[in-house]
Amino acid sequence: MAKRTGNGPATAESMATKQRDISVSEFFLKNRHLLGFDSPRRALLTAVKEAVDNSLDACEEAGVLPEIAVELEQIADSRFRVTVTDNGPGIVKNQIPKIFAKLLYGSKFHRLRMSRGQQGIGISAAGMYGQLTTGASTRILSRIKGAKKAHAMAVQIDTKQNKPAILSDTEQDWRPTFQAVNAAGEPDGPPVVSKHGTSVSIDMEAAYQRAKQSVDEFLKQCAIVNPHLTLHYRLALQTKAEPAAAKPEITAITYHRAVKEMPKIPDEILPHPHGVELGLLMQMLKDSESRTVRSALAHDFSRVSDQTAQDVCTRAGIDPKTNPTRIAHHESEALYKAIQDTKLMRPPTDCLSPIGEEQILAGLQKEIAADFFTAVTREPAVYRGNPFQVEIGIAFARPQENEGVGAEEPVRVLRFANRVPLLYQAGACAMTRAVIGVNWKSYGLSQPKDALPIGPVVVLVHLASVWVPFTSESKDAIASYAEIIDELTLALQECGRRLSVFLHKRERQLEAARKRSYMELYIPHLALGLKNILGLTDKEEHKVVGNLKKMLEKTHLDL
Numbered sequence: 001m002a003k004r005t006g007n008g009p010a011t012a013e014s015m016a017t018k019q020r021d022i023s024v025s026e027f028f029l030k031n032r033h034l035l036g037f038d039s040p041r042r043a044l045l046t047a048v049k050e051a052v053d054n055s056l057d058a059c060e061e062a063g064v065l066p067e068i069a070v071e072l073e074q075i076a077d078s079r080f081r082v083t084v085t086d087n088g089p090g091i092v093k094n095q096i097p098k099i100f101a102k103l104l105y106g107s108k109f110h111r112l113r114m115s116r117g118q119q120g121i122g123i124s125a126a127g128m129y130g131q132l133t134t135g136a137s138t139r140i141l142s143r144i145k146g147a148k149k150a151h152a153m154a155v156q157i158d159t160k161q162n163k164p165a166i167l168s169d170t171e172q173d174w175r176p177t178f179q180a181v182n183a184a185g186e187p188d189g190p191p192v193v194s195k196h197g198t199s200v201s202i203d204m205e206a207a208y209q210r211a212k213q214s215v216d217e218f219l220k221q222c223a224i225v226n227p228h229l230t231l232h233y234r235l236a237l238q239t240k241a242e243p244a245a246a247k248p249e250i251t252a253i254t255y256h257r258a259v260k261e262m263p264k265i266p267d268e269i270l271p272h273p274h275g276v277e278l279g280l281l282m283q284m285l286k287d288s289e290s291r292t293v294r295s296a297l298a299h300d301f302s303r304v305s306d307q308t309a310q311d312v313c314t315r316a317g318i319d320p321k322t323n324p325t326r327i328a329h330h331e332s333e334a335l336y337k338a339i340q341d342t343k344l345m346r347p348p349t350d351c352l353s354p355i356g357e358e359q360i361l362a363g364l365q366k367e368i369a370a371d372f373f374t375a376v377t378r379e380p381a382v383y384r385g386n387p388f389q390v391e392i393g394i395a396f397a398r399p400q401e402n403e404g405v406g407a408e409e410p411v412r413v414l415r416f417a418n419r420v421p422l423l424y425q426a427g428a429c430a431m432t433r434a435v436i437g438v439n440w441k442s443y444g445l446s447q448p449k450d451a452l453p454i455g456p457v458v459v460l461v462h463l464a465s466v467w468v469p470f471t472s473e474s475k476d477a478i479a480s481y482a483e484i485i486d487e488l489t490l491a492l493q494e495c496g497r498r499l500s501v502f503l504h505k506r507e508r509q510l511e512a513a514r515k516r517s518y519m520e521l522y523i524p525h526l527a528l529g530l531k532n533i534l535g536l537t538d539k540e541e542h543k544v545v546g547n548l549k550k551m552l553e554k555t556h557l558d559l
Contacts, residue, residue, distance in 0.1 A: 037129045040078060041213075044206035045423070046474075047082045047129070048072075048215050050122030051200055052222060053420055055086035056229065057116050058198070060263055062089035067178050067194065069232040070219060072208065074248070077238070079134060080206040082126075085176045087194035090144035093151045100127055100138050100200065101155040101164030112386075112466045113268040113351045116420050126202055128157045133205035137167050142198040143174040150174040178232055185252040208237065212404060213423045220367060221414055221421035223255035225355060225462065227363040228262060231255040258362040263419075264353045269466070270302040272347040273339045275385015281339075282332045285324040293327065293335070294320035303345040312338045349380035349387045354464045355419065360393040368458055369401035371506075374498045375460075376491045383483040386467045390484070392491040393460035394499055402458070410452035411435070411445070415478075416462040422476055429477035431461040434488035443496035444503035457499070461488065523548045 037043045059066035071083040103124050127138035143150035149171040156165045176199050177191040219233050236248040290296035297309035313320040316338035360375040375393040397405045415422040415431045426432045440453035447453040469479040531541040
């Protein structure tokens with residue numbers, strides 16, 4: 001075989017010897033910024049986010065009101081231990097290594113139903129980042145219902161093969177407890193012990209900072225958009241004191257659930273023909289277990305009846321009894337065109353689980369001090385055959401009682417997808433663009449050109465979908481599909497009209513109060529004038545003042 005020598009040009013043979021498979025783990029190891037691990041500060045947030053998402057999904061699928069504990073412990077100057085514990089159903093032993101130490105492994109990628117996690121990357125990527133930066137393994141403790149002991153494992157990812165490596169595997173007692181704290185961070189009631197659940201702990205290089213894009217903000221927004229969640233948060237930071245006398249600076253907070261009603265568990269649906277592209281259609285026909293094209297269309301897709309399948313085959317010029325695995329390329333193209341030309345019912349929407357207007361209000365009222373709240377949940381709509389639903393909540397906040405909300409500052413937009421807060425890439429998100437695109441001046445707020453409106457307002461924007469169209473693997477921003485923008489705009493406008501009614505009423509009340517204050521100021525002078533004109537006594541003058549104030553108060557109440 002010819003080989004490349006010296007600095008001469010490469011040959012086809014020499015280049016061929018260098019070609020090899022690239023493991024998905026190797027790819028994301030070198031491109032971890034794609035998954036949200038581009039900086040120590042963001043890595044901390046991403047790890048917490050992925051673990052909390054998994055815990056919430058597990059609890060909800062099992063029908064358990066979620067109780068989650070998040071602990072961040074600083075163990076060195078630039079090193080943190082992230083521990084997330086839940087009261088969910090636990091994980092079967094043989095699935096633990098694959099879930100926490102194998103990328104692109106999970107139960108949610110191939111199914112069409114609303115869920116937080118979708119790609120099977122998140123928590124294993126967090127473990128891989130911890131392994132890369134500290135060399136430490138991911139430690140998992142999990143107990144399923146009815147088990148006597150909990151399984152304790154330490155795992156790492158074999159990045160060359162994208163396979164889990166089990167470093168230890170033992171059985172232990174299940175001891176995790178959940179301790180609520182009050183506003184001062186002190187224990188509030190006895191600790192609660194769950195009988196089953198999962199706890200994951202990852203050591204990683206990270207940085208903590210209190211800001212709008214911090215773990216603190218993420219957890220607070222989780223509590224808002226998941227009002228059925230009880231969340232315990234504990235932060236232990238190293239102090240600047242001498243090592244011998246150093247004690248961690250501990251901050252603790254509990255976000256109590258506002259409602260005890262579990263979200264509706266969404267149903268899984270089949271793909272809708274109008275959401276399937278040609279290549280996927282060909283693959284589905286090839287993999288179909290049906291014996292005929294007609295039955296494949298009727299049983300592998302939603303909203304396709306036997307008669308509709310027959311009509312599609314006729315329109316495409318294909319024998320309905322043809323075996324779907326034997327369809328030629330040109331026949332697949334004809335079938336695809338016939339499907340696109342056929343009017344079909346929209347896909348089922350029971351695959352969605354929106355928050356709901358009452359729950360949105362409960363979440364906002366629990367965490368935001370405001371004088372006005374409103375919420376709108378739109379009817380489901382469809383983009384590319386995928387059902388989705390838009391929800392908007394608005395709070396006219398009290399600036400002095402809400403950090404980051406000011407009367408002369410842009411409104412605060414809280415973005416969520418499938419109940420998960422989105423804290424980064426706001427400018428590239430369809431939600432932000434939709435808020436900017438509404439004419440807020442007509443609803444009583446000032447608004448610079450091509451910018452967010454100004455005012456002490458919090459806008460909650462939520463997209464529920466079977467497949468959220470994120471702009472990247474880090475899942476920070478929503479792509480600008482026209483259908484999504486239209487639905488967001490309509491919901492924002494409805495909330496804007498309600499806000500306008502409140503602001504006009506408030507303005508009238510303020511104007512009435514201003515006039516009343518003027519009248520109160522001149523009542524004594526008016527009474528003195530009447531005294532001089534009518535020759536009233538001092539006692540009668542005081543009585544006139546009292547009567548005038550009563551009339552003014554009655555007029556104010558009538559308004």
